[in-house]
Amino acid sequence: MQELLSCTNVVFHCAATVRFNDSLRHAVQLNVTATQKLLLMASQMPKLEAFIHISTAFSNCNLQHIDEVIYPCPVEPKKIIDSMEWLDDAIVEEITPKLIRDWPNTYTYTKALGEMVVHQESGNLNIAIVRPSIVGATWQEPFPGWVDNVNGPSGLIIATGKGFLRALRGAPMAVADLIPVDTVVNLTLAVGWYTAVHRPKSTLIYHCTSSNFNPCHWGKMGFQILATCEKIPFERAFRRPYADFTTNTITTQYQNAVSHWAPAIIYDLYLRLTGRKPRMTKLMNRLLRTVSVLEYFVNRSWEWSTNNTEMLMSELSPEDQRVFNFDVRQLNWLEYIENYVLGVKKYLLKEDMAGVPEAKQHLRRLRNIHYLFNTALFLIAWRLLIARSQMARNVWLFIVSLCYKCISYFRASSSLKA
Numbered sequence: 001m002q003e004l005l006s007c008t009n010v011v012f013h014c015a016a017t018v019r020f021n022d023s024l025r026h027a028v029q030l031n032v033t034a035t036q037k038l039l040l041m042a043s044q045m046p047k048l049e050a051f052i053h054i055s056t057a058f059s060n061c062n063l064q065h066i067d068e069v070i071y072p073c074p075v076e077p078k079k080i081i082d083s084m085e086w087l088d089d090a091i092v093e094e095i096t097p098k099l100i101r102d103w104p105n106t107y108t109y110t111k112a113l114g115e116m117v118v119h120q121e122s123g124n125l126n127i128a129i130v131r132p133s134i135v136g137a138t139w140q141e142p143f144p145g146w147v148d149n150v151n152g153p154s155g156l157i158i159a160t161g162k163g164f165l166r167a168l169r170g171a172p173m174a175v176a177d178l179i180p181v182d183t184v185v186n187l188t189l190a191v192g193w194y195t196a197v198h199r200p201k202s203t204l205i206y207h208c209t210s211s212n213f214n215p216c217h218w219g220k221m222g223f224q225i226l227a228t229c230e231k232i233p234f235e236r237a238f239r240r241p242y243a244d245f246t247t248n249t250i251t252t253q254y255q256n257a258v259s260h261w262a263p264a265i266i267y268d269l270y271l272r273l274t275g276r277k278p279r280m281t282k283l284m285n286r287l288l289r290t291v292s293v294l295e296y297f298v299n300r301s302w303e304w305s306t307n308n309t310e311m312l313m314s315e316l317s318p319e320d321q322r323v324f325n326f327d328v329r330q331l332n333w334l335e336y337i338e339n340y341v342l343g344v345k346k347y348l349l350k351e352d353m354a355g356v357p358e359a360k361q362h363l364r365r366l367r368n369i370h371y372l373f374n375t376a377l378f379l380i381a382w383r384l385l386i387a388r389s390q391m392a393r394n395v396w397l398f399i400v401s402l403c404y405k406c407i408s409y410f411r412a413s414s415s416l417k418a
Ligand SMILES: CCCCCCCCCCCCCCCCCCCCCC(=O)SCCNC(=O)CCNC(=O)[C@H](O)C(C)(C)COP(=O)(O)OP(=O)(O)OC[C@H]1O[C@@H](n2cnc3c(N)ncnc32)[C@H](O)[C@@H]1OP(=O)(O)O
Pocket: 018, 019, 020, 021, 056, 057, 058, 133, 134, 135, 150, 151, 152, 153, 154, 155, 156, 157, 160, 168, 219, 221, 222, 223, 225, 226, 243, 244, 245, 286, 289, 290, 293, 294, 297, 298
């Protein structure tokens, strides 16, 4: 502790719980109380030049247009921290929805409280806040497509590529505000420099977002994910990668029943019949739970103002603009997403490119099984219908006689030609 206090020049405060469904108590402890303690510690660092707090662009996702300012929270963070000391878990759980109001989860709510704490308890510290949006794989450094966790879209890319996720409740035209992780790092370092060297009079907030500079939509992103998974498939897929966005509750429930639950139940039945342990319904349950907490962000669009970020860009020398590049106007989304999917395959799934021919062969087998299954299903349904309905029988006789006539006609015409 003594060494930290006496030697630290710059603090980058990134530690947090990023789980959306964490208990309010734990989220407050990590995202609010810890920030308060770190500020206290920072105030005892004689050599400190800058304190950079990493928040999220979604800390005010209850608003549609978000400026580079700190918005007040309905309940003072200090009161929330105090109440966590004496309320028991059951009560905390009960009052959580009332406290978080129109924030979608405890994560975004406590990140907003964390910003408020920074604002109120900064004292004489030289502070800045960086708000990244949805952090994705690297764009350029150390190489394109590097990723090391399933947060944000990465987990759903796996689920789509492996054929588990077939439908997602989302708005294809909503803005997908993804930001590559190396861009976030570059901007954060540049903010550290600017805050330490220029010492702005007030706490500056920097939106590290892409939509203002180079917007992309979920539809385009989903399409490119599928195209890449088709070109360079993941190994041992459950089904062929195919997914679409649903826009209302009825189609979502239909897709969940037909495209998610039914195949999972049938596969588990097959596992049971072959003496193995069923696992697909459990996995599907987990996937749909994850989807339900993420879909809030795929159904809305936000606007973030980026005046401070643009100002920072203009303050950097041309050389620093190149080294600490955070200008996403140059980003080609299709290329980025393709590299992202390949990065997921390589760094998260640990799959080798040498396995691609076998993965393609597996997809062809899955396609044949799909056709076979659908034909069998159709024939069974038709057989049942014929047994029950005179009209279906008439239609069937009509089709059969039509086919017979066609075949006779072609036979006759070919024997005439001969
Ligand atoms: C053409 C059409 C094509 C269409 C289709 C194409 C598809 C296209 C793609 C579209 C993409 C849209 C995405 C929007 C993202 C918006 C993010 C907004 C971010 C706001 C930014 C931030 O400022 S903040 C950082 C984000 N913060 C997270 O992203 C944490 C999430 N997470 C949790 O909130 C908890 O995790 C949760 C899950 C509750 C379980 O919670 P829980 O208590 O039940 O259990 P656990 O946490 O233990 O997780 C249990 C198992 O879920 C695994 N898992 C964890 N996250 C996962 C994840 N994202 N996807 C998959 N799987 C995930 C984990 O790896 C465990 O797997 P295992 O058991 O095998 O280890």
